[in-house]
Amino acid sequence: MTEPVKRRRGPGRPRQDEVEEGPGTQERIRLAARSEFAARGYDKTSVRGVAKAAGVDPALVHHYFGSKDDLFAAAIELSMEPAMVVPAILGEGPDGIGERLARYFLGIWENPVTRAPLLAVIRSALTHEAAASVLRRIVLRRVLERVAADLDVPDPTFRAELAASHMVGIAILRYVVQVEPLASADPDDIVALVAPTLQRYLTEE
Amino acid sequence: MTEPVKRRRGPGRPRQDEVEEGPGTQERIRLAARSEFAARGYDKTSVRGVAKAAGVDPALVHHYFGSKDDLFAAAIELSMEPAMVVPAILGEGPDGIGERLARYFLGIWENPVTRAPLLAVIRSALTHEAAASVLRRIVLRRVLERVAADLDVPDPTFRAELAASHMVGIAILRYVVQVEPLASADPDDIVALVAPTLQRYLTEE
Numbered sequence: 001m002t003e004p005v006k007r008r009r010g011p012g013r014p015r016q017d018e019v020e021e022g023p024g025t026q027e028r029i030r031l032a033a034r035s036e037f038a039a040r041g042y043d044k045t046s047v048r049g050v051a052k053a054a055g056v057d058p059a060l061v062h063h064y065f066g067s068k069d070d071l072f073a074a075a076i077e078l079s080m081e082p083a084m085v086v087p088a089i090l091g092e093g094p095d096g097i098g099e100r101l102a103r104y105f106l107g108i109w110e111n112p113v114t115r116a117p118l119l120a121v122i123r124s125a126l127t128h129e130a131a132a133s134v135l136r137r138i139v140l141r142r143v144l145e146r147v148a149a150d151l152d153v154p155d156p157t158f159r160a161e162l163a164a165s166h167m168v169g170i171a172i173l174r175y176v177v178q179v180e181p182l183a184s185a186d187p188d189d190i191v192a193l194v195a196p197t198l199q200r201y202l203t204e205e
Numbered sequence: 206m207t208e209p210v211k212r213r214r215g216p217g218r219p220r221q222d223e224v225e226e227g228p229g230t231q232e233r234i235r236l237a238a239r240s241e242f243a244a245r246g247y248d249k250t251s252v253r254g255v256a257k258a259a260g261v262d263p264a265l266v267h268h269y270f271g272s273k274d275d276l277f278a279a280a281i282e283l284s285m286e287p288a289m290v291v292p293a294i295l296g297e298g299p300d301g302i303g304e305r306l307a308r309y310f311l312g313i314w315e316n317p318v319t320r321a322p323l324l325a326v327i328r329s330a331l332t333h334e335a336a337a338s339v340l341r342r343i344v345l346r347r348v349l350e351r352v353a354a355d356l357d358v359p360d361p362t363f364r365a366e367l368a369a370s371h372m373v374g375i376a377i378l379r380y381v382v383q384v385e386p387l388a389s390a391d392p393d394d395i396v397a398l399v400a401p402t403l404q405r406y407l408t409e410e
Contacts, residue, residue: 122331122377123332126331127246127328127332132381132382132383136383155386155394158387158390164374165371166402168377168378169373169377170374173366173369173373176330177340179341179349179366180345185363193367193406194367196405
């Protein structure tokens, strides 16, 4: 009270000496958020924990990303980045679109680095409505609608969702539940059977 | 110590006046377990809580079902009962098998009474390896292998798993993540597109 200058720092405002501004800071927080949500799940992840992992003050996390749900949305966006490439894949034209898509998705899931955060997103969405809501808004707006815009079929978003549902289901049975022989199947064998399904959903009336 | 007769009751042994034997008791415990796991999830469900919900002594639950994982297995078996009908559906022959299967699964998912415990099983499997292991053993042994035995295709279990993966993925995107338009789509429209996929997986070389 006697030193108003020091009291400039409110609860949402980092101390000047802790602020690490710059283009790298937000990205570092985003990466930390993705790791924390992936490792701990939605419930057990806190803004404070993410701040610690990123080596910044919690107030800075609040400053850049707002609430925990906003932070989760940012983590999901980062985790979904591989899916953002999908419109480009589809943009190459309808020939072989099913195989390209199946191969691309399996590639993402086969790589533990990209698989872990995606599984974390699915887990969180299945157990928390707030997480499901974020996924719904981001997946729908960022991926499915863009994919649908390129498709020349009736109900293109619906078709894109059916294709996505198959890839999500395969990921769950193969990598989480790990039913055999699917869990140990050669990716090529999966692509060979799944590609015609995606091809039909995305290109045939 | 002075009355050894009373000390017959060990920790795993219910008091005689609390024992409610009979064909209905095990079933009541199983139903209570399914409800508790569905409502609370794997982590927060306890043998004690299931006993309370069933109105029996915890020792009786232990006596009939062993550990929490065994109890979870029993709850999953009960939740998966609708899936046990699948071999019968497939037994009707290959014609229209895809449509029958798609329609049957959507019927189960559309009904909140059968949907809730199935979603609970998927949720638990995604978040707990013990639950995934139970699901893996039960689903594989009880459903997929029986289905596969009736199929006249190469790698029949693999084919059955691909079909199952699609239905699981649709359930997740439609009922949990609730992406539109899939979430509000008419079941007939889903069946119309998905049936040929299942038909191909289960009948074509």
